[in-house]
Amino acid sequence: MQLGTRWTSGEEPPRAVPEGLARGVREVDAALPVDPLGQPRERWTLTWLEGRPIAELDSGVIVTLDDSGEPVVSHDDDGEM
Template sequence: MQLGTRWPAGSDVPPSVPAALATEIAAAEQSLPQTGPTPMWTLTWLEGRPIAELDTGIEISIDREGVATVSTFDPMD
């Protein structure tokens, strides 16, 4: 079992975040507005694969081949 974690966007990524995910997180953070409250990332694990979700509706996951995929969702759903 792996435990998830939360951290604010723009801060250091926790050591438990895989490198491929950290690279995509850094890229996604480049497009975030610099004003307003700081959104939080949530790292969870599903079937041994990491998923990082940002409160604003960005999801980054690693597929079975180790490739990072970025998608969006409606945070109000």
């Protein structure tokens, strides 16, 4: 596995994030509640496994790409990862 980069949820994903994956990340970010107490937002980590990009949020939300390049959102509790 190769470590890619990290960024804060709600920020624009770095250029290293493939567009399909970035689209999935943006969808997850838009669905996350904003903390009224101003707590720091979670962070995303981009890694590459066997040449495929994976973005994982600190809470365990995972965004991958299917064979057609469309984002797939799962959670590490789903048993899929």
